[in-house]
Amino acid sequence: MRIKPKVGVVSCSGECCGLGTLSRIATRLVLEELRSSQTVTICLPLFLAGEAEEHGFAKKYPTIEVDGCGKLCAKKAITKYSKEPAAGVNVEAILKEWNVEPPKNRRIFDENDMKMARRLAELLAIKVDEMRKAY
Amino acid sequence: MILKKSVLVIPCSGIGKPFGSIARDATFCVCDELRSGKADTLCLFLLVMSDEEARHKVASSKCITIDGCPLACSRNNIERSGGKVAAEFRVMDLLRENRDLKPRTVTFLDEDGEKLSKMLAEKIAAKVDELWEESD
Amino acid sequence: MSEYYEFTADKFVFKVKIGLLYSREETWAQIEGDQVRVGVTDFAQRRGGDIVFAEIKPIGTNVVSGELLGLYETVKLAQDILSPIDGEIIETNSLIISKPEAINRDPYGEGWVVVLKPASSLSGLLSADEYFELMKIKIDKELKTIKGM
Numbered sequence: 517m518r519i520k521p522k523v524g525v526v527s528c529s530g531e532c533c534g535l536g537t538l539s540r541i542a543t544r545l546v547l548e549e550l551r552s553s554q555t556v557t558i559c560l561p562l563f564l565a566g567e568a569e570e571h572g573f574a575k576k577y578p579t580i581e582v583d584g585c586g587k588l589c590a591k592k593a594i595t596k597y598s599k600e601p602a603a604g605v606n607v608e609a610i611l612k613e614w615n616v617e618p619p620k621n622r623r624i625f626d627e628n629d630m631k632m633a634r635r636l637a638e639l640l641a642i643k644v645d646e647m648r649k650a651y
Numbered sequence: 652m653i654l655k656k657s658v659l660v661i662p663c664s665g666i667g668k669p670f671g672s673i674a675r676d677a678t679f680c681v682c683d684e685l686r687s688g689k690a691d692t693l694c695l696f697l698l699v700m701s702d703e704e705a706r707h708k709v710a711s712s713k714c715i716t717i718d719g720c721p722l723a724c725s726r727n728n729i730e731r732s733g734g735k736v737a738a739e740f741r742v743m744d745l746l747r748e749n750r751d752l753k754p755r756t757v758t759f760l761d762e763d764g765e766k767l768s769k770m771l772a773e774k775i776a777a778k779v780d781e782l783w784e785e786s787d
Numbered sequence: 788m789s790e791y792y793e794f795t796a797d798k799f800v801f802k803v804k805i806g807l808l809y810s811r812e813e814t815w816a817q818i819e820g821d822q823v824r825v826g827v828t829d830f831a832q833r834r835g836g837d838i839v840f841a842e843i844k845p846i847g848t849n850v851v852s853g854e855l856l857g858l859y860e861t862v863k864l865a866q867d868i869l870s871p872i873d874g875e876i877i878e879t880n881s882l883i884i885s886k887p888e889a890i891n892r893d894p895y896g897e898g899w900v901v902v903l904k905p906a907s908s909l910s911g912l913l914s915a916d917e918y919f920e921l922m923k924i925k926i927d928k929e930l931k932t933i934k935g936m
Contacts, residue, residue: 522797529664529671530694531678540666544758556797559667561724564699565731573798589696596700623679668837669862720837721888743888746839746862753862 523551523644524579526558526601528590534619535584538633539607541625543582545637551644564593574598578647580640584608603643607636655786657691658737658779659709662717663725664695669754669761670719670742673768676760678717680772686779695725698732709734713782715775718742738778745771792919796926802829804895808909809918810871812853815895816912819902822877823909825856826899827868830922832891834929835861841887843868843879843900850874852911856901859887871912874903 527543530536547557558579563570574594581590581601585608594601611618611632619629662678665671682690691712698705709732716725716739726739745767746752754764791802807815813831817824832838843857850856850870857868880899882889890898913921 524798527666528694528696529666529675530696531662531664531675531692532694532697536694540664541758543666548758557667558798559665559671559724560696561663561665561671561728562667562722564696565722565724565727567722569798569800572795572800587694587697587700587702589694589700592700593696621683623676623683670837721886721892743837743839750840750860755862 521577521648522554522556523602523647524556524558524573524577525582525640525644526560526563526574526579526590526594527582528560528584530584530587530589531622533584534622534625534629535607535611537622537625538619538629538636539582539584539605541630541633542607542636542640545633546640546644550637550641554644554648558594560590560593563597566597571598578602580604580643580647582607582640602647605636605640605643610636610639655689655783656712657689658686658782658786659712659714660690660692660717660775660779661695661698661714661725661729662692663719663723665719665724666757668719669757669764670746672719672757672760673742673754673764673771674717674719674725676764676768677771677775680768681775681779685772685776689783690776690779695728698734699728701732706732713737713786715740715778715782717771717775737782740771740775740778742767742771745774792915794919794923794926796930799833801833801922801926802895803915803919803922805915807895807915808871808912809915809921810852810869810912811921812869812871814856814869814871814900816871816909818909821904823872823874823903823905824899825871825901825903827859827890827894828918828922829894830925831866832894832898835859835866836863837861838887838890841883841890841900843884844876846876846879848876849906850876850903852907859883859890868900870903872903872905872909873907874905876901877904878902 662674840860
């Protein structure tokens with residue numbers, strides 16, 4: 517029986533706007549609820565500070581980057597310091613596709629914002645499944 | 652009239668522990684409510700990825716770093732990017748002053764996390780005032 | 788040649804320092820002449836998370852094997868540090884009182900807890916090899932508990 521690796525999920529936490537918070541919450545929902553035993557969090561600040569375990573995991577196992585906007589900080593960081601993520605999500609672009617407005621408040625999320633976060637988390641969960649199937 | 656530059660408050664936003672969420676929440680509280688107009692924040696990751704605007708902002712502003720744990724990612728990343736840290740706070744230090752508080756959750760702050768965030772925000776706000784007064 | 792045996796689970800690398808002796812209660816012992824330095828294992832410190840407080844019994848305290856040397860506290864738990872052998876505490880590490888994160892940062896080095904004057908044999912303790920195997924079993928159990936297996 518071949519053991520499937522866990523997938524590392526790396527979120528931007530962009531403090532500039534609600535998109536960063538949305539990325540963070542959606543990522544946490546995947547890690548805590550939807551795919552808790554199939555995923556591992558890669559803490560981006562630790563990763564950027566050169567923490568060996570974060571780097572080690574990202575080099576060896578598949579990762580999904582969750583970026584709030586088109587600046588793609590998480591994707592660039594993971595690519596620069598380990599290897600290109602196996603999959604990625606640009607939350608701003610996805611919201612445009614869905615024709616929904618981004619959250620207005622970066623600190624407090626209302627019911628609609630949470631619905632968006634859950635929808636995004638479901639999308640991420642599907643990507644996790646796809647990546648694990650490929651192994 | 653000379654406009655003063657905002658004091659930059661930069662949290663670590665660590666996603667693996669409650670302390671990162673507390674740092675982030677306290678930062679937003681300061682920048683959006685307590686000292687709106689005097690305090691601003693920026694994406695730590697933009698800075699580390701050498702975004703020009705972020706670098707310029709850090710180089711020309713007084714920076715307060717808010718770290719969740721002793722690994723001090725915000726402070727270390729700011730310094731590594733050439734920024735100067737005018738003041739630093741660590742959530743763990745606040746925990747030591749409040750032994751009865753045990754924040755456990757990361758995604759959304761629990762009651763103890765919210766209490767700590769509020770306390771931290773007040774301390775940061777006071778430091779923002781101090782640095783604001785010092786700036787010319 | 789590495790100083791440590793290493794075991795990776797997910798992204799975490801658990802280390803066992805070669806050359807030390809270990810108790811089943813997650814303390815290590817290092818023989819230093821007629822003294823024994825004692826600390827907490829890497830596995831134990833990781834399980835608790837960031838250590839916020841540490842307390843140690845005072846110098847002069849006599850302990851028997853399995854008795855309390857001190858404790859540390861994280862937001863998740865309060866963990867007793869149990870003596871691996873009988874002895875008298877002759878030195879305590881003040882660094883872990885002021886900066887308990889030293890235990891997280893360097894559990895086999897600057898995060899040591901006490902130095903004991905031993906009053907019993909260390910023969911009941913595990914070698915690094917033996918403890919490494921035990922640690923892997925414990926890690927496997929914990930992962931199964933988390934997954935609900």
